[in-house]
Amino acid sequence: EPEVTQTPSHQVTQMGQEVILRCVPISNHLYFYWYRQILGQKVEFLVSFYNNEISEKSEIFDDQFSVERPDGSNFTLKIRSTKLEDSAMYFCASSRVGLGGYEQYFGPGTRLTVT
Amino acid sequence: AQKITQTQPGMFVQEKEAVTLDCTYDTSDPSYGLFWYKQPSSGEMIFLIYQGSYDQQNATEGRYSLNFQKARKSANLVISASQLGDSAMYFCAMRVFETSGSRLTFGEGTQLTVNP
Numbered sequence: 001e002p003e004v005t006q007t008p009s010h011q012v013t014q015m016g017q018e019v020i021l022r023c024v025p026i027s028n029h030l031y032f033y034w035y036r037q038i039l040g041q042k043v044e045f046l047v048s049f050y051n052n053e054i055s056e057k058s059e060i061f062d063d064q065f066s067v068e069r070p071d072g073s074n075f076t077l078k079i080r081s082t083k084l085e086d087s088a089m090y091f092c093a094s095s096r097v098g099l100g101g102y103e104q105y106f107g108p109g110t111r112l113t114v115t
Numbered sequence: 116a117q118k119i120t121q122t123q124p125g126m127f128v129q130e131k132e133a134v135t136l137d138c139t140y141d142t143s144d145p146s147y148g149l150f151w152y153k154q155p156s157s158g159e160m161i162f163l164i165y166q167g168s169y170d171q172q173n174a175t176e177g178r179y180s181l182n183f184q185k186a187r188k189s190a191n192l193v194i195s196a197s198q199l200g201d202s203a204m205y206f207c208a209m210r211v212f213e214t215s216g217s218r219l220t221f222g223e224g225t226q227l228t229v230n231p
Contacts, residue, residue, distance in 0.1 A: 031217060043160070043206060045218040056218055091160060095217070103150065104219060106160035 002026045004107035006092050012113045016081050021110045023075045023092030032075045033093040033104060034067065036060070043091065049075065082114045117142040117211050119222035127228050128197045135182070136192040136225045138207030146212040149190040150219065151181065154204040163205075166190055197229045 005024045013019050025032050034046040047057040049067050066078045075094075079086055089111050093104040118141040128134035140149065151163040166174045166181045174181040182191040194201055204226050208219040 033217070035219075042223050043208075043219075043221040045220070048217045058218070089158060093160075103162045103165055104217075105162065106152070108157075108159040111158070 004092055004094055004105050006090075006107040006110050008110060009108065010111045010113070012115065013082055015084060015114055019079050019082055019112065021077045021079075021090050021092075021112070023077070023107055024073050025075055025092065025094030026096075026105055027073070029094035029096050029105070031055075031095045031097065031104075032067075032069070033095075034077045035091045035093060035106075036088040037091065037109075038085075038088045046077070079112075082112075084114050087112055087114045117144075117147070117209055117220050119207050119209050119220055121207055121222035121225050123225045124223070125226045125228070127230060128194075130199060130229055130231050131196055133193060133195045134197055134227065136194070136205050136207075136227065138190045138192065138222060140188050140190060140207075140209050142188075142209065142211050144211045144213050148210050148212070149181070149183070150208040150210070151179070151190075151192045152206045152208060152221075153201075154206060154224070156203070160206075164192070194227075199229050199231060202227060202229045 007022045032049045035043050037043045045058050047061045048055045064080045068076050089109045091109045092107040095102050095104045120139045147168045149166045153161045164174050164176045164179045166183045173183050178195045180193045204224045206224045207222040
């Protein structure tokens with residue numbers, strides 16, 4: 001069964017450094033998402049992406065964050081200058097369609113630790 | 116704005132028994148979808164079941180069923196015949212179709228422990 005994959009599974013970085021989290025969505029899916037989950041808290045929406053542009057973003061997704069689909073398979077989240085509070089699990093998700101009753105399939109997550 | 120509330124931080128159930136995990140939601144929009152996800156200790160998010168606001172029947176998927184009570188704005192997950200592998204965090208989520216686009220709004224989660 002096709003699945004969303006994410007690399008790396010764990011990333012440790014120093015405050016102020018740039019990080020890029022990578023995702024390979026399910027191949028026939030057209031909508032892509034990033035969510036984050038701070039340890040012990042609920043999952044929060046960051047951004048959705050369709051047709052090579054951001055379709056929606058939350059208040060968390062400020063100028064420090066950017067997303068890109070550099071080729072036909074990868075979907076990346078870049079954090080320009082990491083802060084301690086960026087430490088979280090970051091989930092990539094994808095879905096075949098963007099409206100209506102459909103499920104988003106989540107990847108296994110990347111645990112980002114900012115020291 | 117939409118909101119999801121899960122009032123049970125932790126639940127315990129004996130193996131082979133049924134358990135209900137509560138979820139209430141708040142939205143003024145008539146068109147929305149409700150989702151349940153399972154998060155094992157390994158961390159991944161696994162989709163379990165979906166209920167649309169206009170669906171006439173309660174959703175079922177194997178041992179999972181969704182007790183959807185629209186007037187009460189509740190969408191409780193029922194797991195029948197619990198198994199040890201059901202021990203995990205369970206999240207209820209909602210998407211309001213007209214106003215929130217594609218984003219899912221999650222509740223705080225319920226940690227389910229299945230005892231042998």
